[in-house]
Amino acid sequence: MGQVVLRNVNKFYDSVHAVKDVNLQIRDKEFVVFVGPSGCGKTTTLRMIAGLEAISSGDVSIDGQVVNNLPPMDRDIAMVFQNYALYPHMSVYDNMAFGLKMRKFARREIAKRVQEAADILDIGDYLKRKPRQLSGGQRQRVALGRAIVRHPRVFLFDEPLSNLDAKLRVQMRVELKKLHQRLGTTAVYVTHDQVEAMTLGDRVVVMRDGVVQQVGEPLDLYNSPANRFVAGFIGSPAMNFATVTMMDGNGRLTAKNAGLELEVPQSQIERLRRHVGREVTIGIRPENLHVATNSDPAGFTFPSKVEVVEQLGSEILLDVRVGADTMVAAVDPTIRARVADQINLAVNPARLHFFDAQTELAL
Amino acid sequence: MIEGARWRRWVFFYLPMAMFLVFLLFPFYWMIITSFRPDGELYRPWNSVNYNPFWTTRPTLEHVRYLFEETLFSQWLWNTTFIALVSTVISLVCGVFAGYALSRLSFPFAGSLGTGIFITYLVPQTLLFIPLAEIIRNYKLGDTPWSLILTYPTFLIPFCTWLMMGYFKAIPRELEECARIDGASRWKAMLYIIIPVAIPGILSAGIFAFTLSWNEFIYALVFLSSPEQKTVPVGVTSELIRGDVFFWGPLMAGALLGSVPVAIAYSFFVEHYVSGLTGSVKG
Numbered sequence: 001m002g003q004v005v006l007r008n009v010n011k012f013y014d015s016v017h018a019v020k021d022v023n024l025q026i027r028d029k030e031f032v033v034f035v036g037p038s039g040c041g042k043t044t045t046l047r048m049i050a051g052l053e054a055i056s057s058g059d060v061s062i063d064g065q066v067v068n069n070l071p072p073m074d075r076d077i078a079m080v081f082q083n084y085a086l087y088p089h090m091s092v093y094d095n096m097a098f099g100l101k102m103r104k105f106a107r108r109e110i111a112k113r114v115q116e117a118a119d120i121l122d123i124g125d126y127l128k129r130k131p132r133q134l135s136g137g138q139r140q141r142v143a144l145g146r147a148i149v150r151h152p153r154v155f156l157f158d159e160p161l162s163n164l165d166a167k168l169r170v171q172m173r174v175e176l177k178k179l180h181q182r183l184g185t186t187a188v189y190v191t192h193d194q195v196e197a198m199t200l201g202d203r204v205v206v207m208r209d210g211v212v213q214q215v216g217e218p219l220d221l222y223n224s225p226a227n228r229f230v231a232g233f234i235g236s237p238a239m240n241f242a243t244v245t246m247m248d249g250n251g252r253l254t255a256k257n258a259g260l261e262l263e264v265p266q267s268q269i270e271r272l273r274r275h276v277g278r279e280v281t282i283g284i285r286p287e288n289l290h291v292a293t294n295s296d297p298a299g300f301t302f303p304s305k306v307e308v309v310e311q312l313g314s315e316i317l318l319d320v321r322v323g324a325d326t327m328v329a330a331v332d333p334t335i336r337a338r339v340a341d342q343i344n345l346a347v348n349p350a351r352l353h354f355f356d357a358q359t360e361l362a363l
Numbered sequence: 364m365i366e367g368a369r370w371r372r373w374v375f376f377y378l379p380m381a382m383f384l385v386f387l388l389f390p391f392y393w394m395i396i397t398s399f400r401p402d403g404e405l406y407r408p409w410n411s412v413n414y415n416p417f418w419t420t421r422p423t424l425e426h427v428r429y430l431f432e433e434t435l436f437s438q439w440l441w442n443t444t445f446i447a448l449v450s451t452v453i454s455l456v457c458g459v460f461a462g463y464a465l466s467r468l469s470f471p472f473a474g475s476l477g478t479g480i481f482i483t484y485l486v487p488q489t490l491l492f493i494p495l496a497e498i499i500r501n502y503k504l505g506d507t508p509w510s511l512i513l514t515y516p517t518f519l520i521p522f523c524t525w526l527m528m529g530y531f532k533a534i535p536r537e538l539e540e541c542a543r544i545d546g547a548s549r550w551k552a553m554l555y556i557i558i559p560v561a562i563p564g565i566l567s568a569g570i571f572a573f574t575l576s577w578n579e580f581i582y583a584l585v586f587l588s589s590p591e592q593k594t595v596p597v598g599v600t601s602e603l604i605r606g607d608v609f610f611w612g613p614l615m616a617g618a619l620l621g622s623v624p625v626a627i628a629y630s631f632f633v634e635h636y637v638s639g640l641t642g643s644v645k646g
């Protein structure tokens with residue numbers, strides 16, 4: 001079992017309100033990722049679950065038991081730190097065995113569990129080495145091994161991949177996913193990298209300035225972001241935003257500014273009608289833009305001027321100017337576009353996002 | 364290494380280096396040569412024939428023999444070793460715990476307490492010995508090794524505490540947190556993780572403390588009076604300088620033999636000691 005519940009959890013460091021009223025139910029066997037920019041309170045939240053940081057107000061419970069006053073050792077959790085925190089004076093074997101020794105496991109059981117973890121992580125060859133004799137990726141595996149030998153109720157990860165180079169990071173990400181599928185232990189994972197969050201999480205918690213912005217499955221966050229912040233944070237390249245005014249003209253609703261005029265799709269008209277005459281932020285993902293053809297309805301295209309062409313091979317990123325705004329469009333690699341070209345872009349009407357210009361909430 | 368032409372290297376590197384070495388090592392050389400020079404050579408006038416102050420053709424162990432047979436030098440050596448060892452151990456134990464507490468536990472006034480400890484270290488011994496003498500007399504500890512074993516920590520503990528505090532601060536906090544999640548109490552985390560990792564720091568603090576108490580002069584001079592209780596620095600200077608007569612041979616032999624244990628301690632731990640000073644605990 002490994003069910004973690006946060007109820008109105010707050011954290012104050014003197015006058016800094018680092019974590020604000022976090023509510024979350026993490027189900028057994030679930031992989032939950034906290035994501036957000038640096039300093040948004042992810043680590044602090046994780047450390048409160050671990051018991052390394054006192055909870056200013058609210059409750060953290062594990063499997064129904066409030067653990068606010070339980071020391072870390074009694075919470076039956078394991079944590080992997082950003083800098084791995086391997087014990088430098090102990091061999092790989094002793095690093096992994098330490099937690100079991102502290103819990104007075106029999107010598108044979110310790111040997112069995114360490115071997116098992118070493119097999120899973122493929123580190124059996126250097127059990128006798130000291131951490132300083134290992135590469136970054138190997139240290140990472142040892143840190144994981146030290147967590148899994150304990151068979152804890154919950155794994156806590158604090159940016160475990162951020163010290164690895166890009167290639168290894170992708171590889172370890174896949175391995176972490178496999179490891180979770182194999183062990184089925186509840187995992188709480190902290191990262192500032194939205195790709196990691198999207199690929200690893202069963203559910204993702206987006207945080208900003210200590211406040212949870214949205215909790216949901218990765219595709220929910222991508223398709224229906226709750227506010228402009230989540231919309232801009234999830235997805236790469238980031239969503240384009242433009243401030244437009246809602247206009248009502250003979251039954252049709254249009255979103256208009258100096259550079260573009262887009263029709264509001266039929267399905268959204270009802271919701272947006274009460275914003276007529278007001279400013280709204282429109283959001284368009286780069287991948288929902290393409291170079292306009294004759295089959296695109298006129299209401300969903302707009303002219304733009306190419307400023308930068310980024311060839312990625314699988315696609316082309318066009319940095320374009322639309323009126324006063326700049327946008328990025330991810331277009332088909334067969335498109336031949338050059339700097340200063342005037343091109344018409346078309347948007348997929350079903351994929352338009354609208355946000356209140358003041359509250360930034362999705363409309 | 365300095366890049367560039369050969370002469371450049373000589374002028375800016377080898378020459379200053381050589382001068383520095385001569386400057387540094389000449390007193391030791393003088394001490395050694397004097398220890399083995401017979402009295403006849405030591406006390407002849409500078410304008411006598413065959414006068415050469417920088418070496419001797421007839422080395423002798425007479426001064427060393429004199430030191431061990433005619434004075435209480437072996438007793439002084441033993442006294443110094445005993446006092447230095449015990450006061451070092453006491454100061455290390457206190458310093459390690461105090462340094463840990465000041466660097467890791469967050470309790471009220473931790474910061475000002477640390478500064479306070481540092482300030483006590485800055486009070487000159489030449490002033491502090493006056494109140495301490497009063498205390499030693501009240502507890503009737505004068506002329507016993509305990510007068511020094513109990514007073515040396517007054518400057519050794521602040522010293523060790525500060526050194527260890529810096530060292531503990533350099534050890535990543537996560538190491539200990541991980542141990543505590545792994546099931547270690549604060550005490551066990553300290554015993555099994557923090558202290559082993561801090562061994563280089565502890566060794567450097569220990570060597571420094573040992574050297575400081577080995578060389579200490581003022582307290583030893585004030586608190587000890589009978590010859591058989593004295594330490595090497597005090598014994599040699601008080602028993603081998605009588606009035607204004609300097610027994611240069613035994614004096615230098617005593618200084619030489621007195622610095623040997625410290626030199627051994629240094630060279631034995633030098634590797635740990637250096638890594639202790641540069642203080643790196645990279646996983």
Ligand SMILES: Nc1ncnc2c1ncn2[C@@H]1O[C@H](COP(=O)(O)OP(=O)(O)O)[C@@H](O)[C@H]1O
Nearest residue numbers: 013016018036037038039040041042043044045
């Ligand atoms: N020990 C501390 N003392 C004071 N402020 C802290 C402490 N730890 C974190 N903070 C503050 O709390 C906020 C959240 O920090 P953290 O949880 O580390 O962010 P991140 O999301 O990058 O992991 C930051 O503004 C940070 O400055």
Ligand SMILES: [Mg+2]
Nearest residue numbers: 039042043044
């Ligand atoms: Mg963090």
